[in-house]
Amino acid sequence: MNIKDRGNKKWTSLMLVEHRKRLQELKENEGQLEKPELDEQLKAAINYKLIKAFEEKLKLEIIHFKINRFKKNRGYLAAINTKDKYILLSQNHKKEKIFLENLIDLKIL
Template sequence: MRDRGSIKWTSMMLPEHKKMLADLYEEQKHFTKPTLDEQKLEELNDIVRVALGHTLDVKVTFYRHQAFYSVKGQVAKIDELHKIVRIIDDSSAEHRVPFEDIVNIEID
């Protein structure tokens, strides 16, 4: 016997209940932003500066809208006034990632 989970019960549910279940499943996909300590922030700063100085490819993972995203490319500029790192990807598109959203940076 194969159990279909909540699928078998949705035919007996009101539309409002189906929406609540869909919202609950969507909510479970959301993540909370991790808090980085001072040592990790310093490490990320060093990696960005090395990548900028040597035009290395990086993978920047950042948090936005309760989810994690990644962008690969070269660091074009560190805008300390606006607290943004500008990344140019392979298709020459520019991505502006705020400092506070960055979770991890890896040299590719």
């Protein structure tokens, strides 16, 4: 028995316009994530690791939030800008600017 299911198409004639709009919004926002809020202890631990990695030139793995996604990068700290609150992560002769407010987690490798 082979039944071809048409998904939501079979129900659209019974749905209100508002329901269809809301279903479309849900599909569009399905993959988006919210940036988590870090507590002060975790921020202090990240700050400590950043300073240690910068002074000792250690390799890092950084998880940060960028455009509704979590992104993972590895590299060395090229600079820490405390005025504008960002770091420069050097990886394979490229430098990426990561704002401190977007840092989620940090590991020293």
